[in-house]
Amino acid sequence: MIRPTCRNVRTALPKTCPVHAPRRGLTSRTIITDNKNLVPIRTNLRGSSLLNTPRLNKGAGFTREERAVFGLEGFLPYDVHSLEKQALRAYNQLLKQPTVILKHAFLASLRDQNQVLFYRLLQDHLKELLGVLYTPGAAEAVENYSNLFRRPIGCFISYPNHEGMRAQLEAHLQDVNRTADVAYHSKDSKDAIDLVVVTDAEAILGIGDQGVGGITISTSKAALYTLGAGINPNRILPVVLDVGTDNHALFADPLYMGWKRTRLRGKNYDNFVDKFIANCRDIFPNAIIHFEDFGMTNAYRFMEKYKDKIPMFNDDIQGTGAVTLAGLLAALKVSNQKLGDQRIVIYGAGSAGMGIANQIRDGLEILDGKTRQEANKHFWCVDRNGLLVESMGNNLRHSQQGYARPDAEIANWELENPEQHAAYLMDVIKNVKPTVLIGTSTSRRAFNEDIVREMAKYVERPIIFPMSNPTALCEVDPEDALAWTDGKALVATGSPFAPVPLPNGGTYTVAQTNNALVYPALSLGAILARSKTISPSMLMAAVHSLAQLSPALKDPGASLLPDLSEVRNVSVVVAAAVCRQAVADNNATDQTTIDIVNGNHDVSLEEYIKSQMWDPVYRPLELVD
Ligand SMILES: NC(=O)c1ccc[n+]([C@@H]2O[C@H](COP(=O)([O-])OP(=O)(O)OC[C@H]3O[C@@H](n4cnc5c(N)ncnc54)[C@H](O)[C@@H]3O)[C@@H](O)[C@H]2O)c1
Numbered sequence: 001m002i003r004p005t006c007r008n009v010r011t012a013l014p015k016t017c018p019v020h021a022p023r024r025g026l027t028s029r030t031i032i033t034d035n036k037n038l039v040p041i042r043t044n045l046r047g048s049s050l051l052n053t054p055r056l057n058k059g060a061g062f063t064r065e066e067r068a069v070f071g072l073e074g075f076l077p078y079d080v081h082s083l084e085k086q087a088l089r090a091y092n093q094l095l096k097q098p099t100v101i102l103k104h105a106f107l108a109s110l111r112d113q114n115q116v117l118f119y120r121l122l123q124d125h126l127k128e129l130l131g132v133l134y135t136p137g138a139a140e141a142v143e144n145y146s147n148l149f150r151r152p153i154g155c156f157i158s159y160p161n162h163e164g165m166r167a168q169l170e171a172h173l174q175d176v177n178r179t180a181d182v183a184y185h186s187k188d189s190k191d192a193i194d195l196v197v198v199t200d201a202e203a204i205l206g207i208g209d210q211g212v213g214g215i216t217i218s219t220s221k222a223a224l225y226t227l228g229a230g231i232n233p234n235r236i237l238p239v240v241l242d243v244g245t246d247n248h249a250l251f252a253d254p255l256y257m258g259w260k261r262t263r264l265r266g267k268n269y270d271n272f273v274d275k276f277i278a279n280c281r282d283i284f285p286n287a288i289i290h291f292e293d294f295g296m297t298n299a300y301r302f303m304e305k306y307k308d309k310i311p312m313f314n315d316d317i318q319g320t321g322a323v324t325l326a327g328l329l330a331a332l333k334v335s336n337q338k339l340g341d342q343r344i345v346i347y348g349a350g351s352a353g354m355g356i357a358n359q360i361r362d363g364l365e366i367l368d369g370k371t372r373q374e375a376n377k378h379f380w381c382v383d384r385n386g387l388l389v390e391s392m393g394n395n396l397r398h399s400q401q402g403y404a405r406p407d408a409e410i411a412n413w414e415l416e417n418p419e420q421h422a423a424y425l426m427d428v429i430k431n432v433k434p435t436v437l438i439g440t441s442t443s444r445r446a447f448n449e450d451i452v453r454e455m456a457k458y459v460e461r462p463i464i465f466p467m468s469n470p471t472a473l474c475e476v477d478p479e480d481a482l483a484w485t486d487g488k489a490l491v492a493t494g495s496p497f498a499p500v501p502l503p504n505g506g507t508y509t510v511a512q513t514n515n516a517l518v519y520p521a522l523s524l525g526a527i528l529a530r531s532k533t534i535s536p537s538m539l540m541a542a543v544h545s546l547a548q549l550s551p552a553l554k555d556p557g558a559s560l561l562p563d564l565s566e567v568r569n570v571s572v573v574v575a576a577a578v579c580r581q582a583v584a585d586n587n588a589t590d591q592t593t594i595d596i597v598n599g600n601h602d603v604s605l606e607e608y609i610k611s612q613m614w615d616p617v618y619r620p621l622e623l624v625d
């Protein structure tokens with residue numbers, strides 16, 4: 001039980017209300033005891049307006065008293081149903097949907113009707129439904145966005161309307177503030193948004209440019225924030241920046257709903273994104289900005305520009321780097337190896353690939369005391385044109401440059417196809433004899449039998465992480481990787497896979513190395529700390545805390561990382577590590593969190609984090625004029 005610790009109880013609330021205001025003059029958050037779900041939400045909506053407001057609607061769950069107060073009796077069938085009963089009905093309806101895409105559409109429409117029920121249904125069946133809502137189901141939903149469209153969710157910032165951008169964002173703020181939720185909002189109306197998840201949809205998962213349909217990746221990531229870290233869904237703004245599309249199929253589709261122009265590039269694009277960031281900082285000054293699925297060059301440029309100035313991160317680069325290093329550290333525990341002894345091949349040197357390299361490189365520097373130059377030598381990065389080598393010069397992207405190998409290194413290699421004047425994956429495997437092979441190439445089945453068997457010739461426990469999403473783009477099926485290595489490979493994938501029966505009996509549980517195991521907690525920690533930036537040390541704290549939760553540490557045959565359906569428990573631990581690091585680095589500005597981390601409070605950090613997490617339950621409603 002969390003005891004109330006702040007002194008100024010808000011007078012406007014009933015005496016029993018467990019809400020305590022922050023001390024004056026500090027930027028601390030409201031502390032809510034574990035009775036937070038009893039705090040009423042105030043609204044002036046009644047009748048069908050209330051039923052049509054998903055964040056307040058309870059449908060058949062409205063009590064008799066609420067039906068009387070809010071004028072609902074004539075709008076609802078008589079019987080009052082519990083949330084459990086409603087969730088059962090919704091689940092039965094979902095099961096009748098024959099395909100993943102129809103299940104996804106059903107969930108989207110439920111989210112549009114009754115927010116609590118949507119999250120409750122998902123929470124009750126998380127393992128089963130994650131693949132529908134998130135990867136891989138989200139990929140199909142993005143591709144089919146304009147055809148399946150019913151009602152918009154999220155925020156659409158379209159270039160042709162750029163002059164009205166500020167007003168459009170302010171309209172979203174007003175929309176949130178219209179339902180003052182005193183359990184989560186401070187009095188400052190600008191404090192209504194904790195998190196902005198933004199994509200420009202140029203590189204959605206591994207399926208490329210998806211134009212306005214990219215909103216579904218922002219809304220799916222947002223839902224995972226709520227399910228995975230209890231971030232209040234009404235305090236997250238999912239955004240698509242519609243800057244046109246270079247996807248010909250979308251152009252040809254008469255039902256396409258985005259801006260039908262080729263993608264904006266150059267100065268106008270930069271100004272547009274900068275203006276978006278500036279507006280967000282002004283209108284939602286406390287919000288973390290999560291960048292998702294931007295094209296590689298833009299992803300790195302904007303991350304470099306803002307990461308030391310504002311609380312932002314790029315999930316594909318930094319979130320993916322963090323989850324992969326955590327998985328790798330767990331795998332090395334199983335194989336009894338040191339990070340500093342690894343030879344690492346990254347196949348697909350894009351946003352995710354180079355983000356992974358950067359995070360492992362940071363690990364080599366911090367954990368093994370290597371210099372940057374020494375650390376870089378542990379990597380061989382292979383892209384479309386083969387192994388990255390120094391003579392590629394200006395053809396190398398900025399983020400790839402430190403990792404290019406000297407040309408002299410491959411001069412004596414016997415290449416499979418010497419006429420191509422480049423070393424490809426098989427050449428690298430034969431000559432480097434890597435211990436770790438990571439796939440972020442979107443190249444389906446690129447780790448074929450020859451590649452995997454060749455790798456396994458030289459290494460006792462090959463570590464193979466085919467990270468590409470969705471499932472169909474995975475570089476190797478875990479079942480194959482295990483069969484070709486006599487069950488010795490340590491495998492983890494980006495998309496979910498079923499456990500694999502092993503040749504010698506037993507099964508291998510395939511860890512899902514998906515950034516969803518990290519980003520919800522990373523942001524939750526940063527939100528609670530109100531950290532000025534999301535620093536490398538906060539990311540490293542997330543890595544270590546996640547790696548320590550690896551089931552494989554206790555049982556070498558178990559999954560390398562906790563199951564994604566456990567993400568809510570994982571997030572408490574990881575967010576605590578992130579908060580502690582933010583405080584240790586003087587990066588935190590929230591006085592309550594600072595006090596708790598420093599032990600100057602009678603709640604533990606973990607208890608406090610749990611108390612701040614939003615639960616899918618019906619809260620009381622209070623009618624106001
Ligand atoms: N598991 C996770 O958490 C996670 C996170 C982010 C991205 N991903 C996945 O990683 C993949 C890449 O995403 P990204 O954002 O880095 O995209 P990206 O476009 O930035 O990078 C892909 C890179 O792969 C290269 N490539 C393409 N075909 C190749 C081939 N045949 N051989 C070698 N290289 C090839 C491209 O040139 C590019 O550099 C996607 O499938 C994405 O879903 C997974």
Ligand SMILES: O=C(O)C[C@H](O)C(=O)O
Pocket residue numbers: 134135204205206293315316468469494514515516
């Ligand atoms: O969305 C995911 O499942 C992970 C990642 O961000 C990706 O782009 O593949």
Ligand SMILES: [Mn+2]
Pocket residue numbers: 205292293315316
């Ligand atoms: Mn992504």
